[in-house]
Amino acid sequence: MIMKRSRNLSLLVFVFFLVIVFVTFSVISVEARKNRIKKSKPHNKHHQKDKSGNGNTSNSPGPATAPLPHYGSNPIQSTIFDVLSFGAKGDGASDDSKALVAAWKAACKVNGATVKIPSQFKFLIKPITLQGPCMPSLVLQIDGTLLANPKVGSWSKSSLFQWINFKWVQNFTIQGTGVVDGQGYGWWSTSNQQMYHIQKKSKHIPYNKPTALRFYSSNDVTVRDIKITDSPQCHLKFDSSRGVKVDNITISSPESSPNTDGIHLQNTQDVEIHNSNIGSGDDCVSIQTGCSNIHIHHINCGPGHGISIGGLGKDKTIACVSNIIVEDISIQNSLTGVRIKTWQGGIGSVKNVSFSNIQVSDVKVPIMIDQHYCDKNLCKNQTGAVGISGVKYDRIIGTYSVQPIHLACSNEIPCTDVDLIDIQLKPSTGFGGFHQALCWNSYGKSQAPLLPSSIDYCLGKNGVPVKRNQVT
Numbered sequence: 369m370i371m372k373r374s375r376n377l378s379l380l381v382f383v384f385f386l387v388i389v390f391v392t393f394s395v396i397s398v399e400a401r402k403n404r405i406k407k408s409k410p411h412n413k414h415h416q417k418d419k420s421g422n423g424n425t426s427n428s429p430g431p432a433t434a435p436l437p438h439y440g441s442n443p444i445q446s447t448i449f450d451v452l453s454f455g456a457k458g459d460g461a462s463d464d465s466k467a468l469v470a471a472w473k474a475a476c477k478v479n480g481a482t483v484k485i486p487s488q489f490k491f492l493i494k495p496i497t498l499q500g501p502c503m504p505s506l507v508l509q510i511d512g513t514l515l516a517n518p519k520v521g522s523w524s525k526s527s528l529f530q531w532i533n534f535k536w537v538q539n540f541t542i543q544g545t546g547v548v549d550g551q552g553y554g555w556w557s558t559s560n561q562q563m564y565h566i567q568k569k570s571k572h573i574p575y576n577k578p579t580a581l582r583f584y585s586s587n588d589v590t591v592r593d594i595k596i597t598d599s600p601q602c603h604l605k606f607d608s609s610r611g612v613k614v615d616n617i618t619i620s621s622p623e624s625s626p627n628t629d630g631i632h633l634q635n636t637q638d639v640e641i642h643n644s645n646i647g648s649g650d651d652c653v654s655i656q657t658g659c660s661n662i663h664i665h666h667i668n669c670g671p672g673h674g675i676s677i678g679g680l681g682k683d684k685t686i687a688c689v690s691n692i693i694v695e696d697i698s699i700q701n702s703l704t705g706v707r708i709k710t711w712q713g714g715i716g717s718v719k720n721v722s723f724s725n726i727q728v729s730d731v732k733v734p735i736m737i738d739q740h741y742c743d744k745n746l747c748k749n750q751t752g753a754v755g756i757s758g759v760k761y762d763r764i765i766g767t768y769s770v771q772p773i774h775l776a777c778s779n780e781i782p783c784t785d786v787d788l789i790d791i792q793l794k795p796s797t798g799f800g801g802f803h804q805a806l807c808w809n810s811y812g813k814s815q816a817p818l819l820p821s822s823i824d825y826c827l828g829k830n831g832v833p834v835k836r837n838q839v840t
């Protein structure tokens with residue numbers, strides 16, 4: 369009896385306990401749900417701090433201009449992400465890289481956002497990668513100055529490829545009245561051999577010299593209005609990208625700075641580059657393998673090495689370049705005007721290229737095809753070449769200081785459909801070279817007016833080759 373009653377009692381206690389637990393739990397979960405609903409209302413402060421991406425909640429200035437908390441009807445998001453609000457000092461001496469990356473990461477999540485580099489501030493930036501994919505219509509507004517570290521020894525080995533790397537971005541624009549300054553003079557004066565020795569000693573100095581701005585695997589990008597100066601090496605590079613617009617930019621570095629290409633295109637399609645001023649120590653624009661549908665026009669180029677396709681086919685590699693239009697260009701004080709250069713031994717082709725309305729002034733060799741390109745004193749003779757066909761030169765007018773035309777095609781694979789139309793080239797005042805056109809193993813047609821007149825019988829016609837020594 370006693371046993372039975374006590375069992376009933378304990379059962380009762382147990383049931384009571386269960387009820388208590390159940391009720392408590394439901395209350396808690398209802399509270400929690402309420403809280404969650406509150407939290408998911410637009411951006412409370414905590415959420416925002418996370419967006420700054422630096423994780424420093426203690427004394428961080430925080431993204432003052434990041435999405436503002438708006439309870440009530442329409443939450444309004446600010447779309448301006450000023451680097452100063454992310455802790456940048458802008459004094460040209462403090463390292464502001466983290467602030468820029470944080471501003472980028474926050475802006476990247478917001479549709480139509482702008483990362484702002486305000487005018488009248490200088491931001492010292494270490495090598496960084498600004499990575500996508502981001503929300504559409506992201507803008508990097510550069511009105512101030514971005515400075516690279518001028519001390520060659522401060523660059524880590526892993527950063528040797530570029531200074532600022534845009535990776536996997538799309539529908540993105542860089543614009544503004546500001547300057548991207550590579551402060552590259554330390555690199556220019558260091559020879560490759562010196563660099564090799566310093567690198568071995570410090571394990572720090574890269575053998576390579578970095579590009580200032582590089583786009584990698586990016587689509588629909590625009591770079592406009594900004595100025596890029598004094599890069600350690602190339603100023604603006606597009607690699608494995610599609611849909612590129614460059615408009616109204618200025619690139620400048622000294623004529624004596626080695627390998628400082630203006631714009632370098634590689635594996636990139638659907639490009640328009642226009643309304644820009646480019647002067648440097650190397651090519652104004654360099655078009656490399658894998659490029660197609662490139663339109664370059666209304667460019668002022670010089671000093672430097674002119675506009676070049678290649679060098680292609682180095683170390684017996686395959687190279688393909690096609691559908692290139694270069695027109696309405698002014699080139700002065702440069703090594704070459706419009707040039708195609710390939711190494712011996714390569715495979716592939718250069719097809720459908722048009723150079724028209726090119727004004728040259730004091731250019732050493734305005735028109736050049738060099739299929740024996742070699743950056744050393746002597747390169748091994750090799751068979752095979754990147755074939756060149758369908759190249760039109762139309763209205764190339766102005767002055768040269770070494771030779772008007774130099775078309776040196778491969779011994780084995782001739783250049784075909786090379787057309788020379790309305791070429792008028794006169795020696796410049798500083799002339800010292802050859803007056804006659806040189807064509808080697810190149811075929812096509814020429815059409816008056818042609819100056820010098822040797823252009824008229826330079827190209828081989830109807831399969832009859834014209835050799836160097838036949839040109840009188």
Ligand SMILES: *[C@@H]1O[C@H](CO)[C@@H](O)[C@H](O)[C@H]1NC(C)=O
Nearest residue numbers: 423424425426427428429455
């Ligand atoms: C957070 O910011 C404050 C002031 O800006 C700084 O003193 C502190 O070192 C920072 N802490 C971290 C972990 O970045």
Ligand SMILES: *[C@@H]1O[C@H](CO)[C@@H](O)[C@H](O)[C@H]1NC(C)=O
Nearest residue numbers: 504505539540541588589590
């Ligand atoms: C981004 O997309 C919008 C809408 O399609 C377009 O108007 C704009 O030109 C694009 N911007 C870039 C840089 O491609």
Ligand SMILES: *[C@@H]1O[C@H](CO)[C@@H](O)[C@H](O)[C@H]1NC(C)=O
Nearest residue numbers: 544545546592593594595616
């Ligand atoms: C070209 O860029 C400069 C800033 O570098 C700007 O002042 C000017 O308005 C731009 N021109 C055009 C036509 O957009």
Ligand SMILES: *[C@@H]1O[C@H](CO)[C@@H](O)[C@H](O)[C@H]1NC(C)=O
Nearest residue numbers: 661662690691692693720721
């Ligand atoms: C040559 O290139 C131009 C410009 O990209 C293009 O419009 C044209 O269709 C190309 N011609 C051929 C025959 O591929």
Ligand SMILES: *[C@@H]1O[C@H](CO)[C@@H](O)[C@H](O)[C@H]1NC(C)=O
Nearest residue numbers: 740745746747748749750779
């Ligand atoms: C390559 O061949 C040319 C003749 O076609 C010759 O003059 C030159 O010396 C050769 N160069 C080498 C490095 O063998």
